[in-house]
Every structure is written in structure tokens, then in C-alpha cells.
Amino acid sequence: MNASLGLLSGIEQTTAETIQAQSGITAAGDIHIYSYLIRGEGRTILIDSGMGAINHIGGELPGNLLALGVARESIDTVLLTHGHPDHIGGLLDSAGQPAYVNAQLYLHPAEAAFWLDDQQLKATNERTQRNALLVRRTLDAYRPSLHLIEQADINANIRAISLPGHTPGHTGYLIHSGDERLLIWGDIVHYPHIQLARPEVSISFDHDPVLAETTRKTIVEQVVRDHTKVAGMHFGKSAAFGHIECDATTGYLLRA
Template sequence: MTASLAGRSRSADGVSTVGVGEFQVSILLDGCISGSFGLIDGIDADDARRQELAAGRPEPPVISVNAFLIQRGGRSILVDAGCGDSYGPNLGRIDGHLATLGVTPEAIDAVLLTHLHGDHANGLFTEAGTRRFPNATLVMHEAEPAFWRDDALVAAAPPRAVGAVKTARNVLDLYRGQLHLARGGEVSPGISMLPEPGHTPGHCGWLLTSGREQLLIWGDIVHLPGIQFARPEAGMVFDVDRDSAEATRRRIFDLAAADRLAVAGMHLDFPAFGHVERLTGRSGAAAYGFGID
């Protein structure tokens, strides 16, 4: 099923809204992180740098951090919560964007988590350590808390992949009575969980379907658009299982390209809504392009 995104409105402060059938979906730009080619795994840093510069992108690479607000029928649902107060003054803008849209933290009914890394989950708690969204149900894949709570699994993961242990456990403790865990499928009318393991064991995307329109909010399939579309074998040092993350990335790229499925991502450039195109890369290998709508 294909999807078209309609009715876009955009403001200069990092909010852009599209219609997906009966849903209104707003991207909330939390800010940008200055990255490093040393964060890339699967291709060497010099190769990554050449790819980034060939794509006309900056050095050092800039990584956008996004969250999404879904509204329909009086309900307000967040997909991820951004960095909160923990990543410095250039991030943590979600609260302000929600206020601009007239949505208070108390009005958030649910937060759908792609995974528990800090740039997605630290916004769930305030600087004082309280729940930022006190009335929200926190929805995630069941493999996510199972991993972060298991000392043996964490110890066996790559060292750079486990920096979020404190964040993950803080979130799970703080929202203990408000968790909903799933393995996939529909979690709310028109909103389905799509398992995307590899970046973390419980990493997932969220597929919105309304009538003939769909949008996949795919989480961290891509961190560096200038590199990973052209070189899908390029992973990140934060991947718990790099091979699985690569296989998932290729599967999601192929799905999005074949179905002309509209996608959005937490680290795609604002306004982040677009489509994937399958191309032919080096030595005939599959590569992909991405066009922002």
C-alpha cells in the first residue's frame, strides 16, 4: 500500500505537521548532535568521510534528533521523547514544541518508544527525576526491558552499545506501573509495532495506517543519511548486534522502496518525512536514495 503525505504546515522553530489519513503527525526537532566518523562501524572512518563529503554534507557530521506527536480523536501520542535536559543547551526542545502545539505533558496519553537509548528516552523524566508525562502509558517491545535488565546480556554486548543502561533502568523504574509491552502488531487503532532488532534487541518502528495512507516512523534505521543510504552495510558503534542491524536496515529499505511507503526517522534531516528509492551501488550492490517530501 502506498502513502501520500498531505496538508503540511511548517514553522521555523522545528515543527512540521502532515496528515496521514485521520492522523495528524508532527515532527518535533529536539536539536542536533555533532557526530564523528569514528562512530561508524562496518566501513572505515576514511571511507565514511569520503561518502559524507560526496553527499555534500558537513564535516564533522551533524545528527538530527527528532520525536513525533500523533494526534487523532482527541488523543495525543508521542513517539520517543528526545534528549530531555541531559544533552546540553542545543537539545531538549520537545517541551517547547509541545507547548507551541498547545499540548501539555499531562495531555500525553501514551509514549511509543522505538528503544531506550538516551536521545530517545531521557526526555521521559524531568531534571528533578520525576515523570515528565505523568498520565502516559509507555509502550515498547518486550525484548527492550528484558535486555537492559539482564546484567549478563548487557555484559556480552559491545562496550559502546551499553552506555544507556542507567537511562533504560531509570525509565523502567520510573514508569513501572505504566508499562505496556508487546511483540508486534496493533497497539492502538491504526498504530502497529514493527520489530526492527539489531540496534537494540527491542528496537522497533511504528506503522500508522488510516484508510489507504500509511507512514512508518522507523526509529534508528539511519543515523547518518549521507552515508547509510548509499552504504547500508555501515552501522553504528552503538548497535548491540551490528549484523542484525544491517539486515534490518536492508529489509526496511527494501520494504519502503517496494511499497512506496512514506517513512520518517529519528535521525533524518528535518522535516524528515520522505520516501526511499532502491538504486545500484558500488559493484552492482544494492544502494538506496532518500527524498524528503
């Protein structure tokens, strides 16, 4: 996705550019969009659905799933991190019908409440109000299979973790597999190198930048302490997963 480092606050643009360059990133402002597929115990679960080619951005997920031998009809569950278009845009097909016809859809109750509340939306910007129309259309289309989740287990091995700030009901998913733990943390960072080195840096998409910063700092400290592997919807092209380490001079960094 074509974006700009100018969306960041709490950092000089030249500093942000330097961090990107030192990390080997050539298109400094670009944001990559990931969805994650979980298979096991007879389940096929998708976490977020990408942009779905809205405004000609993205739309590669169906082809990527097919390349893995995964038919869209075989997805039984979609877990959403939040309601932004680059996460829910792929849920409807071009006719406005569910793209994942056999999927149960899970969303945090605070997230649903925010996007469905006219009063709360009135206080937000035009982009957020426009995004709300897509959320409403999508939730309507999935109404019979929509579930609101609290901070709780989706099943024995997947736990929803509340990570508010980027949006009111922003949610991560902690997955246990054998001795391993993976946290898929949604939009905790948009520019991983910059926002791990400088966790105080927010992006203009953050609904509550102060809360987003607190949540980011807390969860980063936690995954470092617990050695939990992390994945993020806007991790760079070179690493969709990694461990975060703390470097005395550069701050936190992601190791693939």
C-alpha cells in the same frame, strides 16, 4: 548531537565524508535527534522523547510541543523505539519524575528484558551499562503505566514492527491514515545518506551489527516495494519524512 563519522564501520571515512558533502551536509558528523507526534481520534501520542538535555544535549522537545499547542499533560501515550538515552532521556524531568504524567508507556518486551538483565549487560561495554541505569530509573518511574508490546496493533491504525539488531527489542511503528502509510523506524539509520547508499554500514551503537544490517536491508527493500513513507529519529534537519527511492548508480536515497 555532536558525533563523528569515525563511529561507522564498513566504509572508509573519506567515502563517508564524500557522500555527506554530495548530499549538501556541512557538519558531516553531526546526528540530529527527532521525536514524532501523532494526533487523531482523540489521541495524542509521542514516539520517543529525545535526549531531554542530558549532558546538555537536546532538550528542545517540551518547547517544540508547546509551540504546537501541545501541553505535556495532554500526551496520553508514549511509544518507545528502544532504550537508548537519546530516545528515553526526555521521559524524566530534572527531579527524576515522569515528564509525561498522563502517558501510558509502551516498550518491546525484548527491550525491557535486555536492559533489566544483569547477565546480558555484563557482556556489554561500559556505555551500555551506564545507559542501563537510566533505562531502569525511567521504567521504575513509569512502572504503573508501563506496557510491554509484542509485534501487534497498538490500535487499529498503529502497528508495532519488530526491527531487532540496533538493540534487542528495537521497534518501528507503522501508521495508517486514510490511504497513506508511514513507518517511523527509530534507529535503522544514523546517517541516512550514507547508510541508505551503503546499507551494510553499521554504527558502533549497534548492539548486534550483523542483525542490524540484515534488518536494515530487509526493511529498506520493503518500504521501497510498498511505497511506504518513512521517518527516522536520526533523519537530517532538512527532511524528517520521506520516500526512499532506488538509484542505479548511488543506491537508495531519501526524497523529502
